[in-house]
Amino acid sequence: VDLKKPAGSRVVEVLVNGKTIELDKVYTVAVLDFMAAGGDGYAVLKEAKSSKWITGNWMRDDLVDYIIAHPQVNVTVDGRITFVSP
Known part of the structure; x- marks a missing residue:
C-alpha cells in the first residue's frame, strides 16, 4: 500500500498464497x-x-x-498489509 497515491490507486501489489493474483480468475x-x-x-x-x-x-x-461466547480474545498483528516506504 502506497499512501502517497490517490485513493483508489494505493494498492501496488496483491498476493494470494504468495503469488500475484490472476486478473481473469474469480476470488x-x-x-x-x-x-x-x-x-x-x-x-x-x-x-x-x-x-x-x-x-x-x-x-x-x-x-x-x-x-460473547469467547470473552478472552487474543489479538495479534498478522502482517497482511505492507506499507511502501517513502
Whole structure:
C-alpha cells in the first residue's frame, strides 16, 4: 500500500498464497458488511459482479456473538498489509 497515491490507486501489489493474483480468475473475499455496502469509499465492493452473504448473517453480528461466547480474545498483528516506504 502506497499512501502517497490517490485513493483508489494505493494498492501496488496483491498476493494470494504468495503469488500475484490472476486478473481473469474469480476470488472469494470476506469483508465487513459496511465495506460490502460501499462504506469508506469501497464502491468497487458494492458493484461486485457477484455478491452474496454465505451465512446470511451480518459479519458484525457474528463477531459480537463470538466475543460473547469467547470473552478472552487474543489479538495479534498478522502482517497482511505492507506499507511502501517513502
